[in-house]
Amino acid sequence: MKFSVNQTAFINQINNVLRAISSKTTIPILTGIKIVVAKDGITLTGSNADITIQSTMTTAESSNELVVEEPGAIVLPARFFSEIIKKLPEKTVTVAVHEGFQTKITSGSAEFIINGQDAIHYPHLPEIESDVTIKMDADLLRDVIDQTRIAVSKQESRPILTGIHILLANGELTAIATDSHRLAQRKVKVDTGDASYDVVIPGDSMTELARLISDEKDPVDLQIAENQVRFKFGNTLFYSRLLEGNYPETSRLIPDTADTTIEVEASKFLSTIDRASLLSHQGHNNVVKLTIDPDQGVAKISGDSAEVGNVEENVMADSVKGAELEISFNPDYMSDALKSFGQSTILISFTSALRPFTLVPTENKEDFIQLITPVRTF
Amino acid sequence: MKFSVNQTAFINQINNVLRAISSKTTIPILTGIKIVVAKDGITLTGSNADITIQSTMTTAESSNELVVEEPGAIVLPARFFSEIIKKLPEKTVTVAVHEGFQTKITSGSAEFIINGQDAIHYPHLPEIESDVTIKMDADLLRDVIDQTRIAVSKQESRPILTGIHILLANGELTAIATDSHRLAQRKVKVDTGDASYDVVIPGDSMTELARLISDEKDPVDLQIAENQVRFKFGNTLFYSRLLEGNYPETSRLIPDTADTTIEVEASKFLSTIDRASLLSHQGHNNVVKLTIDPDQGVAKISGDSAEVGNVEENVMADSVKGAELEISFNPDYMSDALKSFGQSTILISFTSALRPFTLVPTENKEDFIQLITPVRTF
Missing domain, CATH: 3.70.10.10 (Proliferating Cell Nuclear Antigen)
Structure with a gap:
């Protein structure tokens, strides 16, 4: 595995996936960032088991200055790797698996060799099997999240209330959150087609999503499967698990x-x-x-x-x-x-x-x- | 006691003296800010026993928009009082001792009444009895502090090393700090006259002083007494205690x-x-x-x-x-x-x-x- 890439473009994508990575995870390999290198681009993945973020950089996008010399895959310690990339002296960064899972990072006269892990051990992405894609304006989606997440419960005593209740049907999205002391409800028009969904997405996932799409100009594509939801925007895929259980009936409140x-x-x-x-x-x-x-x-x-x-x-x-x-x-x-x-x-x-x-x-x-x-x- | 004052000017002076005030002090009244109102101005005092900062606002300075209706003195809870002043709706703030030590703060339609303490119980300022005043350029003084404070010891095991050793004599100021792993020494020309001093000023005091004088254009006046040093700049007096004991001989290192x-x-x-x-x-x-x-x-x-x-x-x-x-x-x-x-x-x-x-x-x-x-x- 070997590629070189523009430092700034690489840092932007690393920052995206870092949002999903926690140093407090109980699954050690999830403190790492997975890098998969193919002939036409590289894919970065970060996950905390609840949220998974995947960002792709293609050779076709000229600002990436991406040159792939050898495809492959590796998992590198996420924080440490990102700090190194951010501090490198020159604008071109070369990353190469060196020996075993040791990975060499070079830029100008600076050379780091850091210990990686076999990408085989990284958990697989959730499968989203859905034919229905719902498009939403990114700003509107962010507003819906920001206006409802304030009422999400922080108490684990009723886990279902730590999520935002999302109803999609009849050309309307309704988002509801309540911690039983307050409630926030927002309805917006979206093209739902014939689809109809009733799901609860963790409030923390929605908060991270709102941050990620804050500068997004293009619409966000939303797909919902049995226990996962996937948002797609730009070169980024954002997965969140869904909460299990029935959200309480709130309209009578x-x-x-x-x-x-x-x-x-x-x-x-x-x-x-x-x-x-x-x-x-x-x-x-x-x-x-x-x-x-x-x-x-x-x-x-x-x-x-x-x-x-x-x-x-x-x-x-x-x-x-x-x-x-x-x-x-x-x-x-x-x-x-x-x-x-x-x-x-x-x-x-x-x-x-x-x-x-x-x-x-x-x-x-x-x-x-x-x-x-x-x-x-x- | 009653006065009204421009909010922005008041906040600036409060921020100055807040630097000396710690919520962790063992002397409860020192969590307060002392306000003394005289006919021609008000004086704010904050202290943590090591450092005392006193800031004066005069009626003569038109930007203060200071109107004194009744002289007097009060001690008010520093953080709470400063938060209130910062959030008031109008640009003019009126502060009046109301009943006992209750103090009324008004601005527009907002009115706070907060419990103060008798200023009689606030510790007296250290006395500086010295005829010698040494003038230093504020930028130069800040450089001397910033270049030496990095080597100040953080270990209380040798208290004298938590200070900066200041030697003043023969037209020269020498500042030395060492934590025994490293040492910083800086010499600058200053007009010492016939005076000669050898003192150790706590590193934390000097760090606070450097922050306070960061925008200061005028020279800083320095006076040294037996166990105190006083810096004067603008409308502010900055007092620090001196460390007792002999600083080790460092020149041979x-x-x-x-x-x-x-x-x-x-x-x-x-x-x-x-x-x-x-x-x-x-x-x-x-x-x-x-x-x-x-x-x-x-x-x-x-x-x-x-x-x-x-x-x-x-x-x-x-x-x-x-x-x-x-x-x-x-x-x-x-x-x-x-x-x-x-x-x-x-x-x-x-x-x-x-x-x-x-x-x-x-x-x-x-x-x-x-x-x-x-x-x-x-």
Whole structure:
């Protein structure tokens, strides 16, 4: 096995697959990066058993400056190998299996020989047997992930809630996440054809995917098999396992009436919440109170903690309607939810001090909803 | 106590004094920031017992937009207070002692009330009784610190070596640091007048000082008392305690002959050393080998580790002279030393494989020296 390649292009592809590689894996060979060299290109693979990322560099792509002298395969220690490649002195890097599984890396007058492992021992990629490919705009997919992943549970006590529930049918993708204290739901139009899927993808996988596609201009191809999902974009394949089990029915959690409402710019309300949480983070229970007085047209955020002090601020609301209300909640949940709306104006709808309340964009009340359960303080 | 002030100017001064404040202090009131309000200005003080930083904002300085309504003093929880000030919505901040030691902070519609402490309980500043003031260019002082602090010992077993030895006499400042494996010495011209000092300043204090003066254009005034040193620059006073005890005699450690020399650009050699240390950091003993063959005009860096592999690279030296030599050293010590020379060309002088070797700029061989003790590998 021997090839030479442009350093910058190689580093970009290595960085892609490194996202899947953890030094904490229980399968030692997965701390390595697999390099498979064929006549027309090289393929890099990284995996942590949950996620597998595969990146291909072809000789046809001139910016790769890829010259294959001898096909073959090797597994090299991922972090160490990537650090070496990043620090090499010249822009051309040559990698050659040298003796046994020892691999020689040369660039200018620098020469490293590092111990590799036989690629035969690297786990096989999951098989995706599916005729259906669903195309999604990369930016839209990233938004769907970023707007729902905040509500994914971090508790392993109910593993199914550590995933994002994805429903695909009738020209619509619905993504739902809940940790049972809050819920995020986003619907977008996609061309599903006749296909219909109901799967749960680990939240961590989706978070990594969102990072990977952050600069992606082309659409992302999605294929779903029995226990795996595969996303394809550019020269990269991203595999994730699916979570087993049934996701709870969540539609009945979302209230369809409201007794009190506020309209407010999400970013302005976010600043107010972030200030109040400075105080709530110092105290024992991380709670702030919202007092709504529609007669006065005033909504006020307040918090107090015997040890450190108290805070009070009027919300710059565009409208305050309905019944008087005092409601308390975790400001971090509110902050996460508000960030997901960017610069939009939102409608917040309450029924009572102990019932969940919802946030939706005023421009699109059907397709995007954040729900937060209040905290009982009395 | 009541004043209002421009938020940005206030944050800048708070950030200055925060550098001295540690949440790990054993003296609870030192987790606070002391604010003293007088008719013509406010003074902020932060301290960790070793270092005290005092910053003054005057009403005369228009960019402070400082209006004093009522003089007084208070101690407020430093991190919490600074976070609040940074997040306030409007550019004008009002701070007022409210009731007891409760302090009200207002800006726009946001209002915080936080619990303060009586400023009477805050430790008094050290007294500096000295008629002698030494002026130093801030950039030069920062260079002296940055070039020597790398060799300061981190081991508390010999406390005196955790400081930088400062000698001031005869128009010269000499700064020396050693952790007994390496040594850094820098001499600069300063106007000492008739004064003569021999003190040891904690390395951590000097590191903080170097950061604080990084943007300073005006000279720094230096005053030394029995167990304290005070640096004055802009509106800031920086106090540090001195270390007690005698600093070891170091001049005899520096060899005055050389059997083998290399001239090399510091930055180029640094790249080579950084690459080789990728490998040495993986192994059990962090050592690289330099092999010098003056007949071939070649100097070569190499390292090997049974577990991970080996590395080899020719040094891009401008000249290689004297006797053949193989010498091993800690590449991190070499890397630290090389960084202190910036883009300069340096002369490295060796006597033998087990004797310390020196690095000096070829442009100024007298005033700046880094010394490294090799590692015995046989």
